[in-house]
Amino acid sequence: MADVGLVPFQILAAFLFACGVACFVTKRNAIGLLMGVELVLNAANLNLVAAARFVPGLRIEGQVFAVIVIVLAAAEAAVALAIFLNFYNNYATVDVDQANESKG
Amino acid sequence: MFNPFDFAAHPGRAYMVATLLPLVPVLLLLIAATIRNMARSRSHTDSFASRVYWLFGGDQPLKTGGYLSLVFLLASFGLSVWGLLNFFEESQTLHDQPKELAARWSERGDWLRIGSAKGEHRPAAALQTGYRIDQLTALMFAMVTGIGSLIFLYSLGYMRQETDETVDDHAAHTTRRGRFGRFYLYLSLFAFSMLNLLIADNLFQVFVGWELVGVCSFFLIGFYYERKSASTAANKAFIVNRVGDAGLLIGIAIAFATFGTLNFQDLAEKIAGSQPDEMSHGLWVLMGLGLFVGCVGKSAQVPLQTWLPDAMEGPTPVSALIHAATMVAAGVYLVGRCYPLFAPEVFLTIAYCGLITLFLSATVALVMTDIKRVLAFSTCSQLGFMMLALGVGAWTAGLLHLLTHAFFKALLFLGAGSVIHGCHHEQDLRQMGGLRRKMPITAFTMLVGVLAISGTPFFSGWYSKDQILSSALGYSVAHNQHALLFFGPLIAAGMTAFYMFRLWFLAFTGTPRNATVYSQARESPFTMTLPLIVLALGSLGIAWGWPLWDAEASFLGHKLHEGEPALMSRAFAHSRELAEEHHLAAGGLALLAALLGAGYAWSRYGRTAPTAEQLKEPTGLLANRWYFDDLYDFAFLRGSQRLAKLSANVDRSGPNQAKRFTLDGLMSGCASIAMVGGQYLRMTQTGQVRQYVLVLALTLVSVLWMLSVFVR
Numbered sequence: 001m002a003d004v005g006l007v008p009f010q011i012l013a014a015f016l017f018a019c020g021v022a023c024f025v026t027k028r029n030a031i032g033l034l035m036g037v038e039l040v041l042n043a044a045n046l047n048l049v050a051a052a053r054f055v056p057g058l059r060i061e062g063q064v065f066a067v068i069v070i071v072l073a074a075a076e077a078a079v080a081l082a083i084f085l086n087f088y089n090n091y092a093t094v095d096v097d098q099a100n101e102s103k104g
Numbered sequence: 105m106f107n108p109f110d111f112a113a114h115p116g117r118a119y120m121v122a123t124l125l126p127l128v129p130v131l132l133l134l135i136a137a138t139i140r141n142m143a144r145s146r147s148h149t150d151s152f153a154s155r156v157y158w159l160f161g162g163d164q165p166l167k168t169g170g171y172l173s174l175v176f177l178l179a180s181f182g183l184s185v186w187g188l189l190n191f192f193e194e195s196q197t198l199h200d201q202p203k204e205l206a207a208r209w210s211e212r213g214d215w216l217r218i219g220s221a222k223g224e225h226r227p228a229a230a231l232q233t234g235y236r237i238d239q240l241t242a243l244m245f246a247m248v249t250g251i252g253s254l255i256f257l258y259s260l261g262y263m264r265q266e267t268d269e270t271v272d273d274h275a276a277h278t279t280r281r282g283r284f285g286r287f288y289l290y291l292s293l294f295a296f297s298m299l300n301l302l303i304a305d306n307l308f309q310v311f312v313g314w315e316l317v318g319v320c321s322f323f324l325i326g327f328y329y330e331r332k333s334a335s336t337a338a339n340k341a342f343i344v345n346r347v348g349d350a351g352l353l354i355g356i357a358i359a360f361a362t363f364g365t366l367n368f369q370d371l372a373e374k375i376a377g378s379q380p381d382e383m384s385h386g387l388w389v390l391m392g393l394g395l396f397v398g399c400v401g402k403s404a405q406v407p408l409q410t411w412l413p414d415a416m417e418g419p420t421p422v423s424a425l426i427h428a429a430t431m432v433a434a435g436v437y438l439v440g441r442c443y444p445l446f447a448p449e450v451f452l453t454i455a456y457c458g459l460i461t462l463f464l465s466a467t468v469a470l471v472m473t474d475i476k477r478v479l480a481f482s483t484c485s486q487l488g489f490m491m492l493a494l495g496v497g498a499w500t501a502g503l504l505h506l507l508t509h510a511f512f513k514a515l516l517f518l519g520a521g522s523v524i525h526g527c528h529h530e531q532d533l534r535q536m537g538g539l540r541r542k543m544p545i546t547a548f549t550m551l552v553g554v555l556a557i558s559g560t561p562f563f564s565g566w567y568s569k570d571q572i573l574s575s576a577l578g579y580s581v582a583h584n585q586h587a588l589l590f591f592g593p594l595i596a597a598g599m600t601a602f603y604m605f606r607l608w609f610l611a612f613t614g615t616p617r618n619a620t621v622y623s624q625a626r627e628s629p630f631t632m633t634l635p636l637i638v639l640a641l642g643s644l645g646i647a648w649g650w651p652l653w654d655a656e657a658s659f660l661g662h663k664l665h666e667g668e669p670a671l672m673s674r675a676f677a678h679s680r681e682l683a684e685e686h687h688l689a690a691g692g693l694a695l696l697a698a699l700l701g702a703g704y705a706w707s708r709y710g711r712t713a714p715t716a717e718q719l720k721e722p723t724g725l726l727a728n729r730w731y732f733d734d735l736y737d738f739a740f741l742r743g744s745q746r747l748a749k750l751s752a753n754v755d756r757s758g759p760n761q762a763k764r765f766t767l768d769g770l771m772s773g774c775a776s777i778a779m780v781g782g783q784y785l786r787m788t789q790t791g792q793v794r795q796y797v798l799v800l801a802l803t804l805v806s807v808l809w810m811l812s813v814f815v816r
Binding site for chain 2: 021024025033096097099100101102103
């Protein structure tokens, strides 16, 4: 496989990040929000792994970080889903704009 | 190993032990009171506690505390007499070895070391504690413990009412429990503090004792604290004394900053008569004035004399012990001790301060109708005599008068107390009369006191007053511009005789003016008359010497003279010679003045019954005590009270406009800024995710922008 360099990976990561942000800014559905967050995290993972591959001096650190981020993302998703489930139980909706009870 | 009972090598330690002895009943009474209070709160539920409570006297105060205090003070008196005899013997045998004598009768040690930190230029200094016994201390110590013991004994009778389960305080319209133990607790604490002040060999320890006697005086003036007048008088005494103590503290601070020591001997050696090299003349004068201001406050001299007459609100034994014989004399004592430290200008200040006090107080005493007030003003006046004597260089005369005055003034106060006790708390002279027939012992012992204070020959007061007046005459002959320093006390001596005889005639002779008081009057019990008799003997003979008719031959005076600071007798040598020369003239004039005063009192009050005109409520300048109280009220009290009330009102409910500028307004302002800020900030918490993301993104962009601009 030809060595394409770091830049294409970064472009792809930036694109993924932009998609994720666009997703959780526009979506009102809580599940959609969560999906956007996953995209953002994976963009970061891609960056980490690519950097570990192409930046001299780095060897395995990127992969280790990426694995940790995946674990944390799983945990975060579990917590967030639990919150949304409760929210749905109480309000019969998953529209995050309705979740404004504790606003100032 | 420090052995406080090693009297053979250090006989001075007897004085240390004697000083600490009155502290024992203080501690015991405190412990007993604590146990008793704890037991009382549980005595309803716990049978053991109720038994303990019963053991400590139950609701009825026990007399044990009084006996205990008396026994310990008597032990202290015994030690001091032993010490006095030994000291006089040794001061004869070791007369030419002053170092040897000092080593046996004084010790000191560091208490607090200060100022030896690394890099500091000042040499390490230390506050010391120690004792030094000389003629003055030995005599004063014996006087305080002796008179103290008599007054403790007297109080057993006088304060008997306090041992009752319930005491009706008619003046305050309340009923309360008796406070016998508390009275003796304060008295014992006072005895300890006073003795500590006497044996102290440095100014700092004196200051500690000084404050302690001050606070005991406060407690005891306010002993009947349910009475508004008593609590006010206690506050007044305490606050006025603070003014003096501030001066004392300034004097001490100057001495310590300049010389690095507070020991009397070291200070005297460094100052040594002429101006010391370490300090400017102005500072030297200021140091002396500072020390003297402390003495002015404690000894009730003008302008800080106003507290003493009000202090008569306390129980009469307290007036006798603290406000006549011992504590108020502490100021005179300290002037005597600090004698070598004073600049010449300070002596003149002392003399004139004494002159003004003795004259003003004597004039006020002429018109007072309360038996204790007459005595209080007379105390001020006699303290003025002592100060004047010290100011004109008559160290021995001034301090001899201190010792003799302690006897006859304690006697007069205890006599007055006996009258008050016998007449069921009637203090107004106009309601008495003819009491001689009801209470003969009181009447005739008091007559001895009256004769002594008036300066009748062969009574103790004569010896000291005669010496004071001849020294004053010598001084005014030597310095003609100070002639008032002789004529003032001469006139005051006449007035003294007048007001004392007036008191005696009004109380004890003539016909009874108030039948109820007279019919209820009775002689006081033995515990009260015994101290009167002993003190009367003391007032008669304490200053005797041989030949009896020579005022200069007083044995006590000679002993005191041995302790006189040598430096000063040189400074005043000239006026001393003149005093010797004019001794007879001064004595004769003093006698004449006293005779005139006594005769006038007899013609007004003794020969015939006083008319209603003479007994009406006094008014005018003298009855208002030269308007000193009104002046202070106007100058200090009213302004500060008004300011305090204004501030309180502004803080509490004033208009908002004014409130903004007060401290309270500042605090409220801080609080309301936080509150308003919070109200606005909470609006940013909308609950909308998109807004949060927007803020987040804007923040990120601005941070990145700032990084790109500022971080190169």
